[in-house]
Amino acid sequence: EPEVTQTPSHQVTQMGQEVILRCVPISNHLYFYWYRQILGQKVEFLVSFYNNEISEKSEIFDDQFSVERPDGSNFTLKIRSTKLEDSAMYFCASLLRQGATYNSPLHFGNGTRLTVT
Amino acid sequence: QQPVQSPQAVILREGEDAVINCSSSKALYSVHWYRQKHGEAPVFLMILLKGGEQKGHDKISASFNEKKQQSSLYLTASQLSYSGTYFCGTVSNYGGSQGNLIFGKGTKLSVKP
Numbered sequence: 001e002p003e004v005t006q007t008p009s010h011q012v013t014q015m016g017q018e019v020i021l022r023c024v025p026i027s028n029h030l031y032f033y034w035y036r037q038i039l040g041q042k043v044e045f046l047v048s049f050y051n052n053e054i055s056e057k058s059e060i061f062d063d064q065f066s067v068e069r070p071d072g073s074n075f076t077l078k079i080r081s082t083k084l085e086d087s088a089m090y091f092c093a094s095l096l097r098q099g100a101t102y103n104s105p106l107h108f109g110n111g112t113r114l115t116v117t
Numbered sequence: 118q119q120p121v122q123s124p125q126a127v128i129l130r131e132g133e134d135a136v137i138n139c140s141s142s143k144a145l146y147s148v149h150w151y152r153q154k155h156g157e158a159p160v161f162l163m164i165l166l167k168g169g170e171q172k173g174h175d176k177i178s179a180s181f182n183e184k185k186q187q188s189s190l191y192l193t194a195s196q197l198s199y200s201g202t203y204f205c206g207t208v209s210n211y212g213g214s215q216g217n218l219i220f221g222k223g224t225k226l227s228v229k230p
Contacts (some may be wrong), residue, residue: 042222103166108158
């Protein structure tokens with residue numbers, strides 16, 4: 001079964017550094033998402049992306065964050081200047097729209113654990 | 118708008134039943150249920166779309182009330198493999214956005230032998 005793949009599985013970085021988290025969504029999917037989960041807490045929506053532009057973003061997704069689909073397969077999340085509170089598991093997800101988006105399941109990748117020291 | 122899940126945690130013995138609730142202050146387009154094992158990605162369980170709908174597979178089922186503001190997940194005759202954190206995700210805005218899935222805080226289910 002096709003799956004969403006994320007790299008790296010674990011990223012350690014120093015405060016103030018830039019990081020890029022990478023995702024390869026399922027090939028025929030059209031909608032892409034980033035979610036964040038701080039250890040032991042809920043899964044939080046960050047941003048959704050469709051047709052090469054951001055569809056919606058949450059309050060968490062401030063100017064330090066950006067997303068890009070640089071080619072036909074990758075979907076990246078960049079954090080420009082990381083803070084300690086950015087430490088979390090970041091999940092990429094994709095969706096194949098079938099009629100209406102709300103009735104389709106999200107397919108999650110296994111996540112990238114980001115540790116900011 | 119984040120859905121409210123209850124309870125926060127449940128401890129069961131194998132074979133016991135549990136109910137997890139998810140509620141919203143306004144009518145929803147859909148409710149999604151996911152299960153997450155420690156250190157893994159959330160895994161999709163099911164979606165409910167219609168008021169009064171019930172669906173399920175094996176011994177895990179869910180309902181969506183008539184007003185589409187409350188959903189419950191039912192786990193019957195629980196097995197050790199049911200352990201994990203259960204999240205409901207709700208879609209309350211279809212319009213110009215894609216109806217993004219917003220998750221509740223989760224219910225941690227522990228099944229003991």
